[in-house]
Amino acid sequence: MRVEQLTCAIGAELIGINLRDAVHDDALFAAIREALIKHRVLFLRDQDITSTEHAAFARRFGDLEDHPVAPTHEDAPGLVKIYKTPDHPVDRYENCWHTDATWREAPPFGAVLRCVECPPVGGDTMWANMVLAYEKLPEDVKARIADLVASHSIESSFGAAMPRDKRLALKSQFPDAQHPVVRTHPQTAEKILFVNAFTTHFVNYHTRERVRYGQDYNKSGSELLQYLISQACIPEYQVRWRWKKNSVAIWDNRSTQHYAVMDYPPCHRKMDRATIIGDQPY
Secondary structure (H helix, E strand, O other): OEEEEOOOOOOEEEEOOOHHHHOOOHHHHHHHHHHHHHHOEEEEOOOOOOHHHHHHHHHOOOOEOOEOOEOEOOOOOOEEEEEEOOOOOOOOOOOOOEOOOOOOOOOOOEEEEEEEEOOOOOOOEEEEEHHHHHHOOOHHHHHHHOOOEEEEOOOOOOOOOOOHHHHHHHHHHOOOEEEEOEEEOOOOOOEEEOOOOOEEEEOOOOOOOOOOOHHHHHHHHHHHHHHHHHHHHOHHHEEEEOOOOOOEEEEEOOOEEEEEOOOOOOOOEEEEEEEEOOOOOO
């Protein structure tokens, strides 16, 4: 296996391997896992594998989970179908900087995404290194956010376009989750800036030390949150990947954010994703 780093901040391409082999080859899988921790997102070309092999490889990292608003692959339980077609209105849930499913109490460890069909041009995905985003924050901002906890909501994102009864049922199934604004990576102990498009507000910001009057909360708290969320937009923290059929991306969901660019004309963009169950942030 050859590892070619793609940017100074994040991302590497794995060359000379097939993920089918890593299902049974412990040494190969260990090398892939080591590269993932180091580079945060890995890319591979020409992975002509079946849906069953895709799911089997992802399960080497851990158990897989479904998504409440995306269909599960009929031939491979554990794979979620993220399919965009010209026949249906394109939703806009992907084209924002986000970390997958932080509305869960235990957000995913990571994901393995394979391109089944893609536009002839456009439809790239970008990833951002949120360890680097935290490291580069001004020291006074790090001090301000050290003990903050934020709320993450599926109701205000995926649920927003649903009728009221379905939206409330979704929230009942997945109540808003609370996570530290700065989480710790369980393998490397790195500090990670852990707010994204699913984050709605700080739950413990309104204290005497931070707020003079109630009016302060809305202004200073929301401005600080938006500033933190915007850090993923800095190009120096990013890598951008152009999809081709049978290309694969594997990413550490704990230390990254990603953005699916919707710049393509009406056409098919079909992606199969295996999402690996994670643990509760601390």
